[in-house]
Amino acid sequence: xxxxxxxxxxxxxxxxxxxxxxxxxxxxxxxxxxxxxxxxxxxxxxxxxxxxxxxxxxxxxxxxxxxxxxxxxxxxxxxxxxxxxxxxxxxxxxxxxxxxxxxxxxxxxxxxxxxxxxxxxxxxxxxxxxxxxxxxxxxxxxxxxxxxxxxxxxxxxxxxxxxxxxxxxxxxxxxxxxxxxxxxxxxxxxxxxxxxxxxxxxxxxxxxxxxxxxxxxxxxxxxxxxxxxxxxxxxxxxxxxxxxxxxxxxxxxxxxxxxxxxxxxxxxxxxx
Amino acid sequence: xxxxxxxxxxxxxxxxxxxxxxxxxxxxxxxxxxxxxxxxxxxxxxxxxxxxxxxxxxxxxxxxxxxxxxxxxxxxxxxxxxxxxxxxxxxxxxxxxxxxxxxxxxxxxxxxxxxxxxxxxxxxxxxxxxxxxxxxxxxxxxxxxxxxxxxxxxxxxxxxxxxxxxxxxxxxxxxxxxxxxxxxxxxxxxxxxxxxxxxxxxxxxxxxxxxxxxxxxxxxxxxxxxxxxxxxxxxxxxxxxxxxxxxxxxxxxxxxxxxxxxxxxx
Numbered sequence: 204x205x206x207x208x209x210x211x212x213x214x215x216x217x218x219x220x221x222x223x224x225x226x227x228x229x230x231x232x233x234x235x236x237x238x239x240x241x242x243x244x245x246x247x248x249x250x251x252x253x254x255x256x257x258x259x260x261x262x263x264x265x266x267x268x269x270x271x272x273x274x275x276x277x278x279x280x281x282x283x284x285x286x287x288x289x290x291x292x293x294x295x296x297x298x299x300x301x302x303x304x305x306x307x308x309x310x311x312x313x314x315x316x317x318x319x320x321x322x323x324x325x326x327x328x329x330x331x332x333x334x335x336x337x338x339x340x341x342x343x344x345x346x347x348x349x350x351x352x353x354x355x356x357x358x359x360x361x362x363x364x365x366x367x368x369x370x371x372x373x374x375x376x377x378x379x380x381x382x383x384x385x386x387x388x389x390x391x392x393x394x395x396x397x398x399x400x401x402x403x404x405x406x407x408x409x410x411x412x413x414x415x416x417x418x419x420x421x422x423x424x425x426x427x428x429x430x431x432x433x434x435x436x437x438x439x440x441x442x443x444x445x446x447x448x449x450x451x452x453x454x455x456x457x458x459x460x461x462x463x464x465x466x467x468x469x470x471x472x473x474x475x
Numbered sequence: 476x477x478x479x480x481x482x483x484x485x486x487x488x489x490x491x492x493x494x495x496x497x498x499x500x501x502x503x504x505x506x507x508x509x510x511x512x513x514x515x516x517x518x519x520x521x522x523x524x525x526x527x528x529x530x531x532x533x534x535x536x537x538x539x540x541x542x543x544x545x546x547x548x549x550x551x552x553x554x555x556x557x558x559x560x561x562x563x564x565x566x567x568x569x570x571x572x573x574x575x576x577x578x579x580x581x582x583x584x585x586x587x588x589x590x591x592x593x594x595x596x597x598x599x600x601x602x603x604x605x606x607x608x609x610x611x612x613x614x615x616x617x618x619x620x621x622x623x624x625x626x627x628x629x630x631x632x633x634x635x636x637x638x639x640x641x642x643x644x645x646x647x648x649x650x651x652x653x654x655x656x657x658x659x660x661x662x663x664x665x666x667x668x669x670x671x672x673x674x675x676x677x678x679x680x681x682x683x684x685x686x687x688x689x690x691x692x693x694x695x696x697x698x699x700x701x702x703x704x705x706x707x708x709x710x711x712x713x714x715x716x717x718x719x720x721x722x723x724x725x726x727x728x729x730x731x732x733x734x735x736x737x738x739x740x741x
Binding site: 331335338339340342343345346347348349350354 | 531532533557558560561563565567569571572573574575584585588589637643
């Protein structure tokens, strides 16, 4: 056996595989970039139609309300529970309000609200657009000279940008209330100390950071989920019926969730 | 023929398209003239729908040109492409109705998105088209609640709602029984007389489709064989066309000797 030739072939295969993956990654990044730029261009270009956006806000925002209320409440409660346990060790339970509200407003509110909306609405957006692509409905739109970006994606993108900050605010408020319930009602922390801690520690920059994050996450989740569905036919194995749609939807949810966490770190690092 | 001097609507010149190693279109050239019905026939998987997708600008050729109303589709910008497509109506093979919208909304969509008509005018137009297709009373149903034939009729109503100049039909009768197919052909004939559109039909429903066509072309081995009148097509000497005609219509022109041989074999 010629081991030298075998070794060469393995090395070449490895280099070819790396090259192929790199090209594929560049292709996908380019495709997603072009998708976003086209969507933003179409978003800024008149005519502006209000009703499709309202319908999407209802779907992305209003229909996610229950999940957000529930998650927000329990996140605030568990934060308060863990916070009380830790702060009690240092005899500073008076800071409970500050700890709960700062964690929620700066970090957990935007991130957890985004993850919940990705699971509920992002997956639905990807599956809807993907099925439309698979069943030639997007081709039908193009043949009718209706821009699929303007008609299909832009209302979802605008709705994501409007709904996400609102849902995050609701998450924060409900979370702070949940923290209040556990801290004040269960552990007898003084209500005044809880709110005073919050008033004195939360500043505009904290709220600004939360808002910026929620806006970016709103954009990210609609962008990634819609683009994955829109380019379903170009995904590996994406063009093959129901399984292709389910695989692409799973991929979209994972990619959007990971992107939210990565961007969360980046925004925190930039704004701190 | 009477249409030979009519304006050229679609012109394919040496179009080539490959998917991976497989060459689907090889030097395909075709001319479609205004007011005519051109039918592209051929066995399944020969690339008939691929030709249609090139004409619609949904696919770009590897080489060659596709001209619609004299404009090169490959070089056309998005805006130009949209202007060209505003003259199109398409009935897709799987109809491609918007499944989350009612029948009424499906047909109204092109009017809502492409015209400034108010809702009252849109309603009159949509109801007229639905009545033409015999779909009164089904406005509020969803595509999933309709039979295959009804879905095709909704698709046809949607394709015709903006009175297009060119209408493309991709296998308009696939999956339908004989009477439903005849119904689609009747509607096609009636609407073409009424709206006077140019039609490009991809079909394998031979010989029925010959009755409606002005020109027939065969797609075989990646090439388009002949584009001639249905009569000339059936009498063609081209071996591929001849074998297709015999396969689909039977040996209509076999001699007595051949027939006696056939009976002896049986």
